Amino acid sequence: MATNCKTISILGATGSVGLSTIDLIRRNPDIFQVRVLTAQNKVEELAALAIEFQIDLAVIGNEDHYGRLKELLSGTSVKAAAGQQALIDAASVEADLVMAAIVGAAGLRPTLEAVRQGNTVALANKECLVCAGDLMMEEVRKHGTTLLPVDSEHNAIFQVFEADQIDHISKIILTASGGPFLNTPKKDLLSVTPAQAVAHPNWDMGAKISVDSATMMNKGLEVIEAYHLFPVEVSQIEVLVHPQSVIHSMVEYGDGSVLAQLGSPDMRTPIAYALAWPQRMESPSPKLNLAQIGQLDFREPDLEAFPCLALALEALKAGGAAPVILNAANEVAVESFLNDKIGFMGIASIVEKTLSRLDMKVPHSIENLLQIDLEARKIASALIVEENA
Numbered sequence: 001m002a003t004n005c006k007t008i009s010i011l012g013a014t015g016s017v018g019l020s021t022i023d024l025i026r027r028n029p030d031i032f033q034v035r036v037l038t039a040q041n042k043v044e045e046l047a048a049l050a051i052e053f054q055i056d057l058a059v060i061g062n063e064d065h066y067g068r069l070k071e072l073l074s075g076t077s078v079k080a081a082a083g084q085q086a087l088i089d090a091a092s093v094e095a096d097l098v099m100a101a102i103v104g105a106a107g108l109r110p111t112l113e114a115v116r117q118g119n120t121v122a123l124a125n126k127e128c129l130v131c132a133g134d135l136m137m138e139e140v141r142k143h144g145t146t147l148l149p150v151d152s153e154h155n156a157i158f159q160v161f162e163a164d165q166i167d168h169i170s171k172i173i174l175t176a177s178g179g180p181f182l183n184t185p186k187k188d189l190l191s192v193t194p195a196q197a198v199a200h201p202n203w204d205m206g207a208k209i210s211v212d213s214a215t216m217m218n219k220g221l222e223v224i225e226a227y228h229l230f231p232v233e234v235s236q237i238e239v240l241v242h243p244q245s246v247i248h249s250m251v252e253y254g255d256g257s258v259l260a261q262l263g264s265p266d267m268r269t270p271i272a273y274a275l276a277w278p279q280r281m282e283s284p285s286p287k288l289n290l291a292q293i294g295q296l297d298f299r300e301p302d303l304e305a306f307p308c309l310a311l312a313l314e315a316l317k318a319g320g321a322a323p324v325i326l327n328a329a330n331e332v333a334v335e336s337f338l339n340d341k342i343g344f345m346g347i348a349s350i351v352e353k354t355l356s357r358l359d360m361k362v363p364h365s366i367e368n369l370l371q372i373d374l375e376a377r378k379i380a381s382a383l384i385v386e387e388n389a
Contacts, residue, residue: 008275009036009093011110012101014045016206017124017150020267021099022049024275024283032275036090040106041065047072057081059090061106088113097275099150100125103208104331105373108132112366118143122274124150126218126225131324132369133228147229148274153222154229155270156248156261165253166231173250173258174222175242176301177265179214182243186305192344194337211334212308215347216301220312224323227316234316239309241299246288264288307348311355320360321372328376329354336384346387354380 008025012018018039025032034053039046040061047069050058059081060069066082073080081089091098091113098114099122100107107125112132114121116139123129128136140147149155153174161172180199181189198210212218223237240250245265252258263269266285275281303310308330315322333350336342342350357379363369 005031005033006097006275007033007035007095008097008099009090009095009114010034010099010101011036011038011087011091011114012040012099012103012107012124013037013049014039014042015101015103016209017101017267017271018099020271021101021275024268024272024281025053027284028281031281035095036093038087038090038102038110040102043068043072050078051076054078057090057093059086061087084109092117094119096120097122099271099274100128101150103127103206105131105327105370108370109366112136112139115139115145115147116143118145120146120148120277122148122150122271124271126151126221127327129225129228130221130327131373132363132366133224133323135363135366135369137228148277149225149229150267150270150274151222151225152265152267152270153249154226155273157226157230157251159261159273160251160259161230162251162253168254169232169236170252170254171236171238172226172230172232173238173240173252174219174226175240175245175247175249176216176219177213177245178241178243178301179216181214181305182241184305189305190343190345194340197337197344207338208331208334211337211347212330215308215344216306217308217312217330217347217351219301220309220315221327223312224316239301241301243297244293244295246290246293246296262288262290308351311348311351315355318360320362321358321369322355322360324363324369324372325355325358325360325376326351328373329380332377332380332384341388342384350380350383353383 010018034055036057038059043060043065057079063082069080087110091110097120100111101124105127108128111128149158157172197214198207219239247260247262250258250260264286268283269285272281272283315326329351333347
């Protein structure tokens with residue numbers, strides 16, 4: 001192992017972003033050295049990766065799997081740990097870069113801990129900024145942390161956002177594929193199945209993120225995230241549906257110039273950018289062939305057919321606890337949809353009803369934020385039980 005390797009910790013190593021990160025590291029063994037890997041439930045996969053990369057620490061979030069993890073790592077030098085506090089502790093291990101890829105609000109505390117180390121954090125967990133944007137960015141500034149967005153849209157903006165020209169930036173434009181139901185009549189959305197919802201036309205993602213794409217909630221969450229990542233006003237953020245997912249996002253300047261980042265829809269492109277930053281590295285992503293694609297289409301989003309996007313935009317404007325409630329209710333609703341407890345359009349309904357039942361008070365601490373998150377989950381769960389009664 002070369003002495004000038006960049007040390008990496010991957011929080012959420014067995015998810016789609018984590019595995020794409022692993023793929024890039026495998027292809028560049030002389031550049032990166034993995035120190036820490038975490039997972040929530042996939043103990044067999046975690047142990048196999050820990051042994052492959054000869055890491056220092058492997059953490060399984062679900063404590064029920066701790067015994068199995070220790071068994072699988074017996075005879076190796078890899079230290080095993082389990083539980084939520086262990087995930088937070090893993091984020092504090094010194095590393096040149098932490099890939100924060102734990103899905104959902106569960107990634108909030110570990111990511112915050114990584115930020116507090118003052119190094120570089122590659123952020124793949126949008127909920128951290130959706131739920132705790134002000135608190136997270138305050139910690140970024142306080143500790144001098146470099147925050148690199150990994151979401152393809154925000155990574156694209158990051159690449160073409162001229163920080164020294166902020167006064168001349170008119171708006172940022174987040175593109176959205178529209179998901180698998182872009183051209184589906186609204187009445188037919190009532191009968192959508194989980195299998196249909198997770199079959200994204202362009203991206204290979206986990207089930208939860210795929211459903212968020214299908215409802216366009218993911219784009220709403222990304223608008224909230226963009227508001228915290230970049231120094232723009234809410235009115236300067238737009239969403240544009242672009243089915244081909246070739247233009248990943250754009251920045252418009254006052255002189256009329258619009259700068260865009262283009263590429264094939266492969267998460268390894270933005271992940272590679274974050275891993276190698278401030279340099280670039282080779283990625284196995286398919287090279288873009290515009291002549292073969294032939295045509296790029298655009299349209300405005302249909303907020304009636306995709307009310308989750310409208311709810312997210314309203315939550316951003318409302319501020320306070322609204323984004324926290326939105327995210328918590330959506331996580332509960334999506335899980336219920338995937339388990340056939342509610343219909344596809346019921347996701348937006350549960351989110352809207354949950355938002356209407358809770359106070360939008362501003363969360364002043366992580367503890368306060370998590371309390372609001374828990375309240376929202378309880379209400380959303382109760383609403384789902386009522387609908388099934």
